[in-house]
Amino acid sequence: MAVWYSLLLVLGMSLFVYLGAGLLGLQAIFGIVIPYAAILVFLIGFTMRVLGWAKSPVPFRIPTTAGQQKSLDWIKPSTVDSPYTTWGVVGRMAMEILLFRSLFRNTKAEITEGKLAYGSNKWLWLGGILFHYTFLTIVIRHLRFFTEPVPYFVQALESIDGMLQIGSPVIYQTDVILVAALLFLLVRRLASPQLRYISLPADYFPLFLILGIALSGIMMRYFAIFKVDLMSVKVLAMGLATFNPTVPEGIGVMFYIHLFLFSMLLAYFPFSKLMHLGGVFLSPTRNLPNDSRMVRHVNPWNAPVKVHSYEHYEDDFREKMIEADLPVEKQA
């Protein structure tokens, strides 16, 4: 069910743009108003969420220690997996964010023939990392629409991406890999009974949304019947970027679908699980040093509590203590 709802939602949105921008000619709304609104929602929403998290304190140091602690001089501590310095934490976070280190550890447990076996399982890591890096590359590549002159690194990235020189226009490897990775992530969710069981509409929707963005982009770039006028697209993009928006005539409707789905992704972002982009930086099990016995940390809400003091304890048991030759503060 969840998967059909999400697919229909994305198809419905595309149809909506086809009607609005294609048939009714409301290009200004789809080309200017909605993108601006989406960016605004994204920026404000993202900031609010991060500030909301940051407002809650981290009362205790709770890193998950995945390596040897710093203790005796002759025992080699694990500086990254059990970091005890700021640089160690930076290293751990960098490996987490850039290389998906925790996911790289993934294993699979199976009971076969009365034995429990564990195998390495790096497919999710591979699918995840390919998806994220190709998506990032594609976003950076799109800067060519928003900049004049186009910065060197964007040009360089583009030529590397089209390195294989296949077809005309040149096929970007990232386009192919992104779609493949998205399909893998989708099929993985559908094929495994356990994953299907835990998946919510909120898990399928972003997959279909990004798939929709990717496919609409691919269609207008590579398929003649969906071709759009790139010069006009650049005029529109530059207009948006310089806060001087104009809507040139004659950009194909596929572009508006592409732009609208991306706008929806931006607007949806702060309210969804996609916020893991911001949250991963704030995760207390990863971004804290394992130094809680070395350095004192203060809990801002550390409130006094009622304790059973030694005096009361001795009052409760004094006679028995004296009888057992245990020292007491006050004689009976």
Next chain:
Amino acid sequence: MSQAPKPEELLRVSHIPPKKDWMDPRVDLVPGTWGYPGKASSLETLGLPNPRDWNPTDEDWKLPPNWKEIIHEGLKERLEKYRSLKVFMDICVRCGACADKCHFFIGSGDPKNMPVLRAELLRSIYRKDFTTVGRILGAFAGGRELTEDVIKEWFYYFHQCTECRRCSLYCPYGIDTAEITIVVRELLNLIGVNIDWILGAAANCYRTGNHLGLEPHTFKGNIDFLVDDIEEYVGIRLNPTFNRKGAEILFIAPSGDVFADPGIFTYMGYLMLFEHIGLDYTISTYASEGGNFGLFTSQETMKRLNSKMYAEAKRLGVKWILGGECGHMWRVLHQYMDTMNGPADFLEVPKSPLTGTVFDNAKSTKMIHIVEFMADLIHHGKLKLNPKRNDYLRTTWHDSCNVSRGMGMFEEPRYVLKSVCNNFFEMPENTIREQTFCCGGGTGLNAGEFEYLRMMGGMPRAFAVKHVQEKHDVNRLVNVCALDRAILPPLMDYWAPEVSVSGLTELVANALIMEGEHDRPTDLRGEDIPGLEGDE
């Protein structure tokens, strides 16, 4: 083993989820998979809300009339107090990497034991009540109504989590189900829903200082029995002191080691070790428990119980504190104590009186682990050891969850174990060190009535032991946690018979050549050491 079926039956566990949607909170209270409720008297001792007689199988759990409001307010308060909770509620992408990492899921196949879904049991309520999208879209956004059935489901599943943090290791965002379990158990405690094995122990710790409820004279008496045993097996009479002012070091162990087999052999080990090196230490009857059952109750209760350690160290005027072999005790001492009950500025940075080593890694808490202390002693050649006495043992090492994933202690115990025992074999790599498997009964899930689930939850640990048992004839599972010492023996009996369980210091003491000892043909358990006759 009344409730647990035969091992072959448990092995037929299916990991395919049922047809029923997980959003339906109704649970089937399978006998042997849930604990008896906290007794009213225990709640009264601790001053916790809603003391009453009730039973989980009853329709009516006698919740306070405004229970919904209490839970709502409680969750709100905790979202403001813990960034971990807030972030973990928001960023899970349900990638499923954690799913088959939980020993309870592997063992039971119950999909609500997948860490992602366990967290979702709370997250769905959070979404419905605390997020705009959830308020508007409800179930479509993954939100659920908070009903009494949800409370019953929480009771069931959040007492099927041992807070071992194995899932957190694999999560790409470090989402720690232990944090979520801690919070849900706190919420449940606000309306008087809890289990007696935790609440009774916490109440005992509060009143008498230890979880067994041993009063001071009995506590001392128990240790005197151990002193008698040492005299019999080793030939030396020890005189440990209690509540002695001016001692250099306060020693605190989990009280399970004072009372229960095989922990008592570890305690005998502590006493022999201290005698061997002539340590100036004392034992407190007031702070007579290292384990902290408050951690499984609420942050406040944890703080109240933990406060005794610093208070007693201050009263006795010791220089620093030495802690025994225990799991969650060390999670609290390592990650919480200084923050909750410090600064311990009346103490000195721990310095070994024998080796002069200064323990800079504990310069703020002023408390070190006995294994750190022993590793340093052995490294400096301060112990006279005859590892041959342990030749009849073929050992493997169980990294207890809390000292591994909560503290990062991996090498010290291996160094000590290899120094006192010639036969050591590691279990398969995906089951040890940071990837270690829980015994299946941590966080106070050690109750007899919970045995069925414990045998399922302990299955991954047991299978790794069985592997080295078959491959290397391993016959001793060594660990550094008192709950392990209580929980692993029945687990081994069930899955890997003939493997016995012990703490590390027991083996150290076994190998210790004490001044004035007589011939030692037996180990600390009074059992003959095979092959040692006339060897020394």
